[in-house]
Amino acid sequence: MDDGLTVRELVRQTADALGSAHEARWVCEVATSLDGAEFDDAMDDPVTVKMVAHCDAMVARARAGEPLAYVLGRWSFRHIDLAVDRRVLIPRPETEVVAGAAIELAAAVDGPRMIADLGTGSGAIGLSAATELPVRGTTVWLTDVREDALAVARANLAGIGRAAANVRIGIGSWFEALPNDQCFDVIVSNPPYVAVGSPELDESVRIWEPEVALFAGHDGLGAIRALIAGAPAHLCTGGWLVLEIGADQGRAVAAMFHDAGYVDVEIRHDLTGHDRIAIGRVTSG
Numbered sequence: 001m002d003d004g005l006t007v008r009e010l011v012r013q014t015a016d017a018l019g020s021a022h023e024a025r026w027v028c029e030v031a032t033s034l035d036g037a038e039f040d041d042a043m044d045d046p047v048t049v050k051m052v053a054h055c056d057a058m059v060a061r062a063r064a065g066e067p068l069a070y071v072l073g074r075w076s077f078r079h080i081d082l083a084v085d086r087r088v089l090i091p092r093p094e095t096e097v098v099a100g101a102a103i104e105l106a107a108a109v110d111g112p113r114m115i116a117d118l119g120t121g122s123g124a125i126g127l128s129a130a131t132e133l134p135v136r137g138t139t140v141w142l143t144d145v146r147e148d149a150l151a152v153a154r155a156n157l158a159g160i161g162r163a164a165a166n167v168r169i170g171i172g173s174w175f176e177a178l179p180n181d182q183c184f185d186v187i188v189s190n191p192p193y194v195a196v197g198s199p200e201l202d203e204s205v206r207i208w209e210p211e212v213a214l215f216a217g218h219d220g221l222g223a224i225r226a227l228i229a230g231a232p233a234h235l236c237t238g239g240w241l242v243l244e245i246g247a248d249q250g251r252a253v254a255a256m257f258h259d260a261g262y263v264d265v266e267i268r269h270d271l272t273g274h275d276r277i278a279i280g281r282v283t284s285g
């Protein structure tokens with residue numbers, strides 16, 4: 001007990017400290033280990049000293065500029081709630097659209113479908129695919145070059161229930177992590193695509209998020225180039241490569257897809273109208 005402080009009062013104090021009622025609610029949900037209706041029902045309950053201490057610690061981190069997703073240790077992405085920390089990129093709304101495109105293409109595959117999410121980080125894209133596609137006939141590979149990122153993906157895998165049985169994890173750089181004797185219907189990735197030294201990158205992103213997940217050479221296209229070059233050897237005939245790209249990379253990436261022999265190449269927008277998704281398919285695997 002903390003002097004009879006209630007959850008409602010804790011939320012009010014936290015909202016004052018953070019200047020945001022939404023953020024205060026999320027922080028207090030994590031501090032009390034309650035969410036949704038359970039949290040609403042607990043408004044008049046007393047909070048414990050431990051809850052207040054946890055809340056204060058989170059408020060201090062947020063006020064010091066740490067992104068709220070890292071402070072909370074979780075963030076929502078499409079239909080799932082992901083554990084996140086500084087080992088992985090914070091899941092972003094634009095990546096939800098990338099995942100949606102990959103899921104839509106995979107859903108159209110007849111019979112058993114094979115999907116790979118390369119450079120999965122928290123597992124956001126691949127775990128969404130695993131949970132949103134039919135449990136029957138779906139296999140999703142999550143890969144990352146870093147074991148520390150895969151530890152986060154594994155923790156999130158444990159949280160998706162039954163669909164987890166359809167997920168495989170591979171460690172390695174891009175295609176090195178995939179089995180060589182299987183072709184994939186959809187290969188999707190949110191690779192690093194920021195140019196080293198780019199002035200466009202948010203200060204908070206630069207300070208807090210993992211460099212390896214952001215930067216890809218002098219033009220930001222290094223990883224995208226490797227993915228476009230390597231995917232055909234791992235795609236089934238008619239299989240799709242779906243990539244998240246930078247807002248100013250649409251034209252260059254579309255040309256790279258065409259030059260590499262992909263067909264049905266398309267650049268799609270994110271929710272703010274920026275070029276964000278590059279899609280193409282191979283006619284022979």
Ligand code: GLN
Pocket residue numbers: 092190191192193194201202205213214215244
């Ligand atoms: N969209 C991110 C940003 O600019 C970059 C993510 C990435 O490189 N995959 O903040």
